[in-house]
Amino acid sequence: MTAIQIEALYKRYGDVTAVDGLSLAVDDGELFGLLGPNGAGKTTTMEILTGRLTPERGHVTVLDVDPVERPTAARERVGILPEKESPPSFMTPREYFEFVGAVRGISDDELDERIRTWADRLGFSEKLDTLSTDLSRGQQQKVMIASAFLHEPALVFIDEPLANLDPIVQERVKRFLREYRDAGNTVVVTTHDVDVAEELCSRVGIVYNGTLVEDVRPAELATDQTLLDVFLDRVDATVERGVPAGD
Structure with missing residues (x-):
């Protein structure tokens, strides 16, 4: 195919x-x-x-x-990870994932599990409630990678x-x-x-x-x-x- x-x-x-x-x-x-x-x-x-x-x-x-x-x-x-995009500066990673989950139709229980999985996988669990503007460029990239796969396309x-x-x-x-x-x-x-x-x-x-x-x-x-x-x-x-x- x-x-x-x-x-x-x-x-x-x-x-x-x-x-x-x-x-x-x-x-x-x-x-x-x-x-x-x-x-x-x-x-x-x-x-x-x-x-x-x-x-x-x-x-x-x-x-x-x-x-x-x-x-x-x-x-x-599909999932999309553009090169130069970053999470909104006024949102925390958790808030951004909640926004993505709502757009993608992911249930609350599934979303919570997927957020934990990705935060553990890429090592940003301690940053989930930090404003994105305060994250390093590498941490922002981790958030964007996770958001591209969050709905498992x-x-x-x-x-x-x-x-x-x-x-x-x-x-x-x-x-x-x-x-x-x-x-x-x-x-x-x-x-x-x-x-x-x-x-x-x-x-x-x-x-x-x-x-x-x-x-x-x-x-x-x-x-x-x-x-x-x-x-x-x-x-x-x-x-x-x-x-x-x-x-």
């Missing part, structure tokens, strides 16, 4: 082409990485898939829903999931994402960090200037080849064809 289908996607911002004919598919149960440098179109693609942006051309489906035509229906079925989009996290929490998050995938769910990670993509993802789509330049499974690479080798080779080849470097 296909969780995500993207066909000839095209998005511009004025004179800048952010996504340029992108096509790819993600199957159910994959931990898929969208890898590319800054300005490659990764975040724009995720925002289209989650119904936040409308493309000029192309067609996408997310869990058999068109997020352009039915953005609310698409967002109801079948598909989650995560933009730079390990940013601002210390090494111990990074390992906890990576272990959880693998377990979540192994339970039959789908996770899409967007990142510019080649090491994260290689270690974490079962399949990686390398994007450059808004288009897919390589689709690779890190585990199937030759013993003398790394994902970084593939990434640099494909980007260099694109530049040699006259395509300018990303921002």
Whole structure:
């Protein structure tokens, strides 16, 4: 089964082409990485898939829903962790989770259990009743990760999931994402960090200037080849064809 289908996607911002004919598919149960440098179109693609942006051309489906035509229906079925968002400064983590739980239709008993589970898993139990404005950037990131999974969606989009996290929490998050995938769910990670993509993802789509330049499974690479080798080779080849470097 296909969780995500993207066909000839095209998005511009004025004179800048952010996504340029992108096509790819993600199957159910994959931990898929969208890898590319800054300005490659990764975040724009995720925002289209989650119904936040409308493309000029192309067609996408997310869990058999068109997020352009039915953005609310698409967002109801997925979890989303944008890179630069943080919990509202005037709320505590507990209050924010209660808000998310109400929006997602989680019962009070289930919500309390899930809050405890996530606070223990990521180590912020003692911060549940602290105003978010007083949390470190790493603690805020933990809250946002938990909020993306709180309703236990079948598909989650995560933009730079390990940013601002210390090494111990990074390992906890990576272990959880693998377990979540192994339970039959789908996770899409967007990142510019080649090491994260290689270690974490079962399949990686390398994007450059808004288009897919390589689709690779890190585990199937030759013993003398790394994902970084593939990434640099494909980007260099694109530049040699006259395509300018990303921002």
